[in-house]
Amino acid sequence: MMNSVFSIAREEWRLWLRSRLALSALLVFALLLTATSTLIALRMSAEHQQRTEQQALAEETFLSQPDRHPHRMVHYGHYVFRVPPPLSVVDPGVDAVTGQSIFLEGHRQNTAMFADAGASANIGSFEALNAALVYQLFVPLLLIAIGHGLIVREREENTLAPLLAQNVTGVMLCLGKWIALAGVTLVLLLPLFVMTAVAVARGESLLASAGLIGIYALYSLVWCSLILLVSALVRSRGLGLGILALFWLGAVLIVPRSAVETASSVMPAEGKLEADLRMQADLREVGDGHYAGAPEFMQLQANLLAQYDVERVEDLPVNFRGVVAEVNEADLTEVMNRYAEERMALEARQARFAESFGWLSPVVAVSAGSRALSGTDLATHHRFLREAEAVRFDFVQGLNRVHVEQLDYIIDINRSNDTASERRTRMSAENWNVLDEFNFQAAPATERLTRATPALTMLSAWFLLLTAGGIFVSRRIRP
Amino acid sequence: MTGLLREIRFLSRDSAALLWLGIAVFIAVVSVFLGLREVSSQRTELNNLIAADYREREVEMGRYQDWGEVAYYTFHLTYAPPSDFAFAAQGQRDTSPWKHNIRALALEGQIYETDAENPDFALIGRLDFAFVANLLAPLLLILLLHDLRSAESAAGRYELLCATAARQGSPWLARAALRSSALALCLIGPLWAGGLLAGTDAASLALASLVVVSHIGFWWAVCALMERFGWSSPVNLTALVGAWLAFAVIVPAAIKVSVESIVPLPDGGEILFTQREAVNDAWDLPKDATMEPFIARHPEWADYTEVGQPFEWKWYYAFQQVGDQTVEPLSLAFREGRIRRDRFAGSLAWLSPPALAERALQALAGTDVAATLAYEQQVREFHTALRKYYYPRLFRDEPVSNASLEQRPQFRGTSE
Numbered sequence: 001m002m003n004s005v006f007s008i009a010r011e012e013w014r015l016w017l018r019s020r021l022a023l024s025a026l027l028v029f030a031l032l033l034t035a036t037s038t039l040i041a042l043r044m045s046a047e048h049q050q051r052t053e054q055q056a057l058a059e060e061t062f063l064s065q066p067d068r069h070p071h072r073m074v075h076y077g078h079y080v081f082r083v084p085p086p087l088s089v090v091d092p093g094v095d096a097v098t099g100q101s102i103f104l105e106g107h108r109q110n111t112a113m114f115a116d117a118g119a120s121a122n123i124g125s126f127e128a129l130n131a132a133l134v135y136q137l138f139v140p141l142l143l144i145a146i147g148h149g150l151i152v153r154e155r156e157e158n159t160l161a162p163l164l165a166q167n168v169t170g171v172m173l174c175l176g177k178w179i180a181l182a183g184v185t186l187v188l189l190l191p192l193f194v195m196t197a198v199a200v201a202r203g204e205s206l207l208a209s210a211g212l213i214g215i216y217a218l219y220s221l222v223w224c225s226l227i228l229l230v231s232a233l234v235r236s237r238g239l240g241l242g243i244l245a246l247f248w249l250g251a252v253l254i255v256p257r258s259a260v261e262t263a264s265s266v267m268p269a270e271g272k273l274e275a276d277l278r279m280q281a282d283l284r285e286v287g288d289g290h291y292a293g294a295p296e297f298m299q300l301q302a303n304l305l306a307q308y309d310v311e312r313v314e315d316l317p318v319n320f321r322g323v324v325a326e327v328n329e330a331d332l333t334e335v336m337n338r339y340a341e342e343r344m345a346l347e348a349r350q351a352r353f354a355e356s357f358g359w360l361s362p363v364v365a366v367s368a369g370s371r372a373l374s375g376t377d378l379a380t381h382h383r384f385l386r387e388a389e390a391v392r393f394d395f396v397q398g399l400n401r402v403h404v405e406q407l408d409y410i411i412d413i414n415r416s417n418d419t420a421s422e423r424r425t426r427m428s429a430e431n432w433n434v435l436d437e438f439n440f441q442a443a444p445a446t447e448r449l450t451r452a453t454p455a456l457t458m459l460s461a462w463f464l465l466l467t468a469g470g471i472f473v474s475r476r477i478r479p
Numbered sequence: 480m481t482g483l484l485r486e487i488r489f490l491s492r493d494s495a496a497l498l499w500l501g502i503a504v505f506i507a508v509v510s511v512f513l514g515l516r517e518v519s520s521q522r523t524e525l526n527n528l529i530a531a532d533y534r535e536r537e538v539e540m541g542r543y544q545d546w547g548e549v550a551y552y553t554f555h556l557t558y559a560p561p562s563d564f565a566f567a568a569q570g571q572r573d574t575s576p577w578k579h580n581i582r583a584l585a586l587e588g589q590i591y592e593t594d595a596e597n598p599d600f601a602l603i604g605r606l607d608f609a610f611v612a613n614l615l616a617p618l619l620l621i622l623l624l625h626d627l628r629s630a631e632s633a634a635g636r637y638e639l640l641c642a643t644a645a646r647q648g649s650p651w652l653a654r655a656a657l658r659s660s661a662l663a664l665c666l667i668g669p670l671w672a673g674g675l676l677a678g679t680d681a682a683s684l685a686l687a688s689l690v691v692v693s694h695i696g697f698w699w700a701v702c703a704l705m706e707r708f709g710w711s712s713p714v715n716l717t718a719l720v721g722a723w724l725a726f727a728v729i730v731p732a733a734i735k736v737s738v739e740s741i742v743p744l745p746d747g748g749e750i751l752f753t754q755r756e757a758v759n760d761a762w763d764l765p766k767d768a769t770m771e772p773f774i775a776r777h778p779e780w781a782d783y784t785e786v787g788q789p790f791e792w793k794w795y796y797a798f799q800q801v802g803d804q805t806v807e808p809l810s811l812a813f814r815e816g817r818i819r820r821d822r823f824a825g826s827l828a829w830l831s832p833p834a835l836a837e838r839a840l841q842a843l844a845g846t847d848v849a850a851t852l853a854y855e856q857q858v859r860e861f862h863t864a865l866r867k868y869y870y871p872r873l874f875r876d877e878p879v880s881n882a883s884l885e886q887r888p889q890f891r892g893t894s895e
Contacts, residue, residue: 072759077755145720422789
């Protein structure tokens with residue numbers, strides 16, 4: 001039985017190899033994929049190198065600052081860069097629409113700046129092609145172009161009846177045709193194997209790479225089953241092609257954008273300026289740590305005086321201005337983190353909601369899963385923001401510690417008397433090594449796989465449903 | 480005339496064609512509705528911000544004793560309100576800022592801040608009218624036109640039609656013309672309805688309709704050209720979808736890549752880095768090192784450059800200004816580069832009608848790169864006005880008074 005199944009598949013392959021349409025479509029696909037993946041690979045590795053260098057330069061510059069008042073270093077600040085993960089050569093994800101660097105300084109959480117999208121050439125909607133997009137959009141089209149006639153062609157050419165008469169059941173026929181189309185997807189996935197192999201050579205985990213290949217394989221098979229199902233159901237090639245074209249149009253063009261529109265109206269997000277204004281009111285209550293004498297810090301002062309059992313601030317064994325800066329930074333950060341976490345949680349909820357449109361379109365599912373596995377999704381960007389914040393808080397508090405413990409209070413309050421007094425407040429540059437090295441990595445493969453699970457589930461459901469439909473229809477196939 | 484009536488009758492019975500037209504009108508209505516809603520939510524957000532900005536100013540009023548503090552702590556809202564036609568094309572407003580809170584410190588550190596929405600959303604894009612008209616409509620037209628002849632021969636009317644028609648080509652021409660215009664109407668109808676609701680001027684609507692019609696005309700021509708090969712309808716459809724991919728996806732991507740490699744931009748990060756270094760180095764440099772370049776730009780304050788204390792506000796603002804001056808060449812190059820990229824992309828867009836139509840609609844909606852750059856320029860001018868307001872007060876060390884605060888410049892958005 002399997003022999004005749006394979007001979008059906010072989011026959012289909014032979015037909016495609018002789019068809020100029022199928023061959024030229026394959027050729028165009030191969031060229032396109034090679035061109036885009038080479039360009040993206042070159043760009044991403046250039047970005048990788050550049051951002052790594054910029055990160056090293058930023059650290060070097062910070063450490064090589066001269067002796068200064070420690071609070072000056074708090075405002076001098078530091079930069080962190082998000083280095084793209086190796087699999088970004090396949091799917092650059094949100095890399096182009098989010099900024100890649102953040103300026104870190106005291107008392108403020110800055111946004112990531114200089115997204116590529118802001119300065120790119122404006123040329124319409126689908127402007128940035130990459131390997132992931134080529135797979136998501138073009139593989140289905142290619143499969144439709146060569147596969148829409150799988151069964152209906154036999155029907156139109158009146159070869160279905162003789163086939164079914166030759167001891168070939170409908171299930172065998174459909175299985176053979178399906179294997180033929182699935183074989184094409186295997187060939188189409190070859191470039192992806194090469195790209196992920198390059199990523200693995202650059203240190204990407206094998207698990208995430210295998211997951212990425214797996215999700216695209218599953219996605220392609222969803223289309224194979226759909227095409228076969230439609231081809232078995234319709235009476236004319238034209239109708240079949242029309243239905244498949246409509247499905248592609250909906251799945252690729254309409255549903256993803258509808259998901260975005262629905263998610264943003266069901267869960268509206270406040271603009272950053274608006275949130276900042278609200279936050280400003282909360283921050284005012286915390287007070288401004290530059291003014292140690294402000295009413296907000298009277299309680300702190302009283303507590304310290306009691307703790308060290310002294311009468312005057314000058315008699316404290318620590319620098320009161322430094323203590324205020326330290327406590328104030330912690331309080332401000334708590335407020336800022338609350339707002340940041342609120343925002344990120346909302347964005348994550350929006351993204352999850354939009355992703356659930358994968359039940360309506362396999363394209364939505366595969367693109368979400370692909371970004372998650374490549375380490376270029378929203379969650380990775382949030383991870384970058386959180387890690388950057390941790391670096392910010394650590395070096396600012398490290399510097400504040402220096403302010404508390406090493407800088408004498410009397411010298412500190414007299415800093416503005418004259419140039420010589422200002423000089424006395426300068427601390428040794430050795431203290432600047434409170435700065436941690438920043439080396440951004442995407443989440444471990446298992447975590448990324450967990451994030452891709454909903455997408456994989458949706459695609460599996462699509463596959464099982466369509467395949468079950470195909471089996472059901474194939475049992476009832478009549479000439 | 481009878482020919483046209485007959486064609487309308489045929490069309491009204493062709494369920495596949497009605498389905499494609501129905502999809503077109505449905506999606507166009509949805510996109511216009513979503514666009515109107517987006518614009519109205521942007522307006523509401525702006526009004527809230529303007530009110531909040533005003534309240535914030537009231538709270539800050541009277542809190543500070545010297546001008547240095549006033550200038551340091553007061554933020555000013557700047558914004559570019561959506562135009563009356565912005566509902567049709569979101570364009571750059573998705574990814575480029577259209578509102579900024581700025582203060583009198585160095586501008587280069589502030590102007591590149593973004594107030595972006597969820598990056599996942601920016602990545603996928605909006606379902607706006609421009610998307611429907613420029614990317615979806617050609618596909619729908621292809622579906623409407625690819626099997627005109629073969630559908631007739633399948634229905635058994637091909638011979639009859641050829642025999643009764645005066646000229647061989649005319650029934651096909653009339654049919655294709657009817658379907659193309661029907662599709663154009665399905666798009667333009669909702670657009671005009673949206674325009675009436677939004678109060679768009681007729682000229683913009685007429686120009687936008689012209690863009691839509693010409694774009695559909697182009698795809699009609701492509702379909703007609705393909706038909707000449709006499710392929711079967713599946714091959715015809717595949718070839719037409721291939722043409723769509725080429726014009727709507729591949730050519731724009733190629734244009735983007737070539738424009739960006741031919742017109743390089745200075746690295747954004749470098750602008751910030753240089754600016755920060757300049758501002759921070761000033762603290763350790765002799766005061767003259769700041770005041771000299773400052774006076775070169777503002778000779779009117781040459782008599783007020785004495786800085787006796789280790790810290791004085793006028794010196795602080797002077798080095799903020801010098802920080803901006805230091806990165807001016809980079810910042811200008813960044814701006815010029817974006818203008819050149821946009822011009823270049825504009826000329827190359829002639830190779831891709833969908834991209835050309837998209838750019839045309841964005842230009843009409845005031846959501847193109849030029850509008851973004853114009854807003855950026857407005858922010859720069861407003862910032863200059865702020866400096867102009869603060870410098871006399873800082874350099875002459877005037878007392879802070881409410882009367883004087885009243886004269887502070889206010890940002891006024893233009894396009895509303």
